[in-house]
Amino acid sequence: MEKIRVENLYKIFGPQPAKVIPMLEQGLSKGDIMEKTKHGVGVNNASFSVEEGEIVVVMGLSGSGKSTLVRCINRLIEPTQGRVFIDGIDLTSLDKNELRKVRLEKLGMVFQNFALFPHRTVLQNAEFGLEIKGMDPEERSKKAYDALELVGLKGWEDSFPSQLSGGMQQRVGLARALALDPDILLMDEAFSALDPLIRRDMQDELISLQERMQKTILFISHDLDEALKLGDRIVLMKDGEIVQIGTPEDILTNPADDYVSRFVEDVDITKVLTAESVMKKTEAVGHIKTDGPRAALRKMRKNSISSLFVLNEERKLMGVVNAQDCAKLVAEGSSDLRSVICTTCKTTHLDTPAQDLFIIMQDLGYPLAVVDDDNRLKGVIIRGSLIAAIAERGGN
Amino acid sequence: MDIPRIPVGKTIEAGIDFLVEHCSFATRAFSDVLDTGLDIVQTGMLALPPWLFIIIVSLLTWRLARSKRIALFSIAGLLLIWNMGLWKATVSTISLVIVSTLMALMIGVPTGILAAMSKYVNKTVMPVLDVMQTMPAFVYLIPAIPFFGLGKVAAIFSTVIFAMPPAIRFTCLGIQQVPKELIECSEAFGSTRWQRLVKLELPLATPTIMAGVNQTVMLSLSMVVIAAMIGAKGLGGEVWKAIQRLQMGKGFEAGIGIVIVAIIMDRVLQKVGSRKQ
Numbered sequence: 120m121e122k123i124r125v126e127n128l129y130k131i132f133g134p135q136p137a138k139v140i141p142m143l144e145q146g147l148s149k150g151d152i153m154e155k156t157k158h159g160v161g162v163n164n165a166s167f168s169v170e171e172g173e174i175v176v177v178m179g180l181s182g183s184g185k186s187t188l189v190r191c192i193n194r195l196i197e198p199t200q201g202r203v204f205i206d207g208i209d210l211t212s213l214d215k216n217e218l219r220k221v222r223l224e225k226l227g228m229v230f231q232n233f234a235l236f237p238h239r240t241v242l243q244n245a246e247f248g249l250e251i252k253g254m255d256p257e258e259r260s261k262k263a264y265d266a267l268e269l270v271g272l273k274g275w276e277d278s279f280p281s282q283l284s285g286g287m288q289q290r291v292g293l294a295r296a297l298a299l300d301p302d303i304l305l306m307d308e309a310f311s312a313l314d315p316l317i318r319r320d321m322q323d324e325l326i327s328l329q330e331r332m333q334k335t336i337l338f339i340s341h342d343l344d345e346a347l348k349l350g351d352r353i354v355l356m357k358d359g360e361i362v363q364i365g366t367p368e369d370i371l372t373n374p375a376d377d378y379v380s381r382f383v384e385d386v387d388i389t390k391v392l393t394a395e396s397v398m399k400k401t402e403a404v405g406h407i408k409t410d411g412p413r414a415a416l417r418k419m420r421k422n423s424i425s426s427l428f429v430l431n432e433e434r435k436l437m438g439v440v441n442a443q444d445c446a447k448l449v450a451e452g453s454s455d456l457r458s459v460i461c462t463t464c465k466t467t468h469l470d471t472p473a474q475d476l477f478i479i480m481q482d483l484g485y486p487l488a489v490v491d492d493d494n495r496l497k498g499v500i501i502r503g504s505l506i507a508a509i510a511e512r513g514g515n
Numbered sequence: 516m517d518i519p520r521i522p523v524g525k526t527i528e529a530g531i532d533f534l535v536e537h538c539s540f541a542t543r544a545f546s547d548v549l550d551t552g553l554d555i556v557q558t559g560m561l562a563l564p565p566w567l568f569i570i571i572v573s574l575l576t577w578r579l580a581r582s583k584r585i586a587l588f589s590i591a592g593l594l595l596i597w598n599m600g601l602w603k604a605t606v607s608t609i610s611l612v613i614v615s616t617l618m619a620l621m622i623g624v625p626t627g628i629l630a631a632m633s634k635y636v637n638k639t640v641m642p643v644l645d646v647m648q649t650m651p652a653f654v655y656l657i658p659a660i661p662f663f664g665l666g667k668v669a670a671i672f673s674t675v676i677f678a679m680p681p682a683i684r685f686t687c688l689g690i691q692q693v694p695k696e697l698i699e700c701s702e703a704f705g706s707t708r709w710q711r712l713v714k715l716e717l718p719l720a721t722p723t724i725m726a727g728v729n730q731t732v733m734l735s736l737s738m739v740v741i742a743a744m745i746g747a748k749g750l751g752g753e754v755w756k757a758i759q760r761l762q763m764g765k766g767f768e769a770g771i772g773i774v775i776v777a778i779i780m781d782r783v784l785q786k787v788g789s790r791k792q
């Protein structure tokens with residue numbers, strides 16, 4: 120089910136925003152418009168949607184309009200034109216009070232600048248949303264305690280925000296949104312002030328929270344690694360425009376234009392990561408001299424895999440066999456694997472950049488073998504774990 | 516060449532006369548009520564023996580300001596006043612200041628809140644405040660008499676008008692100074708306008724509002740003294756008497772009494788205000 124839908128959204132800053140939209144439609148750039156009319160383009164014709172239970176990460180360089188876009192979604196900023204739907208309700212058509220109710224019931228937000236209340240303790244900050252909802256004090260402080268514990272701030276309940284470090288303040292902001300337990304979380308660079316370790320913990324926590332509770336999350340980030348790790352889909356913005364929407368793999372393998380590929384390149388650790396750094400050790404291999412089809416099948420079964428790399432006497436890679444062919448050989452009573460080895464299987468060198476692996480691995484029915492100069496098998500790469508490995512290591 | 520004189524004064528006079536004619540029955544009645552109330556406050560305060568009053572005040576300043584120095588100063592200062600034979604006048608002045616300050620705040624703070632919340636109220640109130648603050652204080656005394664008659668109530672009326680502007684201005688300023696991102700945040704969580712005011716804006720504006728309260732108290736005190744001219748009595752009355760009889764010593768004694776009261780009130784309020792942060 121669609122939770123959030125944004126349709127042709129524009130936000131222009133300046134005294135006469137409506138006048139600028141036709142210019143944008145004619146294709147004038149943000150810079151031109153600033154020069155000619157002194158109007159700032161925040162969001163330019165953005166359309167996308169977020170499904171229930173999905174994490175969508177909005178990415179882009181500083182000033183590309185990410186914060187403006189989320190603020191338009193809960194109408195903290197009035198869109199100049201376009202529509203925003205939450206659960207099918209057109210927010211742009213609501214009056215103040217109806218809008219307030221939607222915010223109260225469905226939306227939680229974490230702010231880039233934390234926006235903590237200086238006159239309230241950490242606990243009172245975390246309670247804020249519940250207090251607004253009118254929950255009774257005991258229940259709400261219990262929920263706030265839990266949320267603070269979740270973000271690792273147990274014991275700080277009675278401190279004031281000014282006594283906390285930046286990263287801790289950001290976690291208070293996080294707890295304030297989590298305590299509310301809203302369907303939809305809008306998170307504007309919610310982890311940007313955290314150190315790498317806590318950041319990774321928080322990312323994991325968010326993912327598990329989302330899996331458990333089926334939250335719908337719109338996450339803003341300018342960090343590709345974070346986006347790869349968290350995002351079911353990534354929305355890339357440039358100068359207020361959405362330049363690409365796609366899964367992490369899409370973005371890495373088929374950048375829509377130069378901006379995206381530069382973006383991917385700039386922040387991308389797939390450049391520095393090589394096949395060697397993302398491959399896994401081979402759990403099992405077949406040896407042409409000793410293993411027949413029966414042995415090969417047994418090894419596959421034991422490791423729950425459906426294909427097996429086969430090495431020759433010098434321990435060099437010969438090719439790959441799959442379970443089906445081995446079974447056939449067994450049925451025929453043959454004991455030599457040679458006839459079913461696929462010797463043209465794709466291999467890659469230890470030094471191949473991880474970025475290129477996506478292309479090599481496209482439509483590959485078995486893991487990718489990583490070999491050294493002498494064609495000795497060093498490891499394998501499984502498609503599913505590639506992204507995870509990249510996201511994981513990018514965090515540091 | 517004769518340029519006809521524009522009848523500014525005449526017009527205002529006519530306006531006030533009109534108001535007096537049609538409203539004075541109400542204002543006079545109000546005056547009686549307030550007079551009685553004031554008498555009760557004053558008699559109550561005078562019913563305490565001065566030494567007990569002094570102890571109570573110094574304990575209070577000590578608790579509120581959390582400062583021994585201010586508490587000791589209150590004891591010494593009030594003892595001096597008692598010794599100079601100005602006790603009754605001082606109590607009268609203090610009760611006038613308390614009543615007018617409370618009234619000024621009761622009108623001023625809500626007005627300030629409205630001015631912060633509504634552009635229209637703001638645009639109407641601010642010019643009026645400019646006039647109220649630049650108009651010489653004495654001028655307020657004149658219309659006070661026909662409405663409330665000579666005496667304390669007229670004094671309170673002009674004092675309230677004179678002392679109210681800072682309460683309005685500081686309240687408005689304090690609320691307007693609340694950072695935009697915090698307001699955004701309270702909006703994002705679905706606060707009503709009232710919740711935003713009570714949970715966010717007023718707490719954050721409190722130090723500023725307290726600075727306004729302090730000014731209002733100080734202005735009340737100075738106006739209460741001036742209002743001696745229309746029969747407010749108190750310390751101002753002592754000064755006024757001394758002027759008329761050219762008694763320099765008496766005049767200074769009463770003046771010192773006023774300074775002592777002012778210092779005590781100012782320090783206590785300042786401490787209370789800054790502590791809120």
Ligand SMILES: Nc1ncnc2c1ncn2[C@@H]1O[C@H](COP(=O)(O)OP(=O)(O)OP(=O)(O)O)[C@@H](O)[C@H]1O
Nearest residue numbers: 132159160161180181182183184185186187188341
């Ligand atoms: N209140 C405003 N008035 C005028 N222009 C604004 C306003 N808010 C944002 N802008 C402009 O809109 C554009 C997008 O800003 P936005 O804050 O959305 O960027 P961002 O992608 O969130 O950047 P960052 O990563 O630095 O947070 C910028 O060019 C900015 O100058």
Ligand SMILES: [Mg+2]
Nearest residue numbers: 185186187231
């Ligand atoms: Mg931003």
